[in-house]
Amino acid sequence: VEFITTVTTRPQRAREKNNVDYHFVSRESFQRMIENKELLEWANVYGNWYGVPKQPVKQALDKGRDIIVKVDIQGAATIKKILPQAVFIFFVPPSREELVTRLKQRHTESSFDLALRIKTAEEEIKQLPLFDYVVVNKRDEIDLAVSAIEAIITAEKCRVTPREISLSVD
Structure with a gap:
């Protein structure tokens, strides 16, 4: 099973590790990811942006791996439209x-x-x-x-x- 680390613009909390709990990025970097179609889904939640990077999902699925992606309700609904068999x-x-x-x-x-x-x-x-x-x-x-x-x-x-x-x- 492969855990897909999501991307966020929110500040990192004390016990969190960058690139483990989330990929912490600037709002500008996040906007570029949207423009470059690098995100499977994204949303603004409580004033911060969150998104699922597309490439690691594709790579894991192409290898036949099971993946876990932590998203909120809105993210789940969006991903369900893109990957209805998930x-x-x-x-x-x-x-x-x-x-x-x-x-x-x-x-x-x-x-x-x-x-x-x-x-x-x-x-x-x-x-x-x-x-x-x-x-x-x-x-x-x-x-x-x-x-x-x-x-x-x-x-x-x-x-x-x-x-x-x-x-x-x-």
Whole structure:
């Protein structure tokens, strides 16, 4: 399985590593990537740009690799239009209270931004039918989430009619 690192213009957080958690780029670089058609999808989220670089996705798919791309609801909907055979997994915290706790512990949002993120999350959960699977991501139990993802990948590989996924780069 290959994890595709997405691109963002937002500031890097203390524990994040550039080119691991995200490719952190300037707004100008991001705009050039859009103009050069280097992104599979992109969106402005909470005032910052996020996008999925097209080339690593194509390279991994061409090699027959399974890939994981972390995107929001809007990104998933866009990618589903481009790659309708792709498998989509919705990750949720075990409760609304846990979501609020996690957001507060990041210390990255103002009270206004925190309220906006919570409201957005409540709206996003309504988009669950867009996805093929749901995984509950419990605190301190990442191994269970990983096992669920592995089970999904195994189930998909055992399908009688496998999903054929390919990407052409314009």
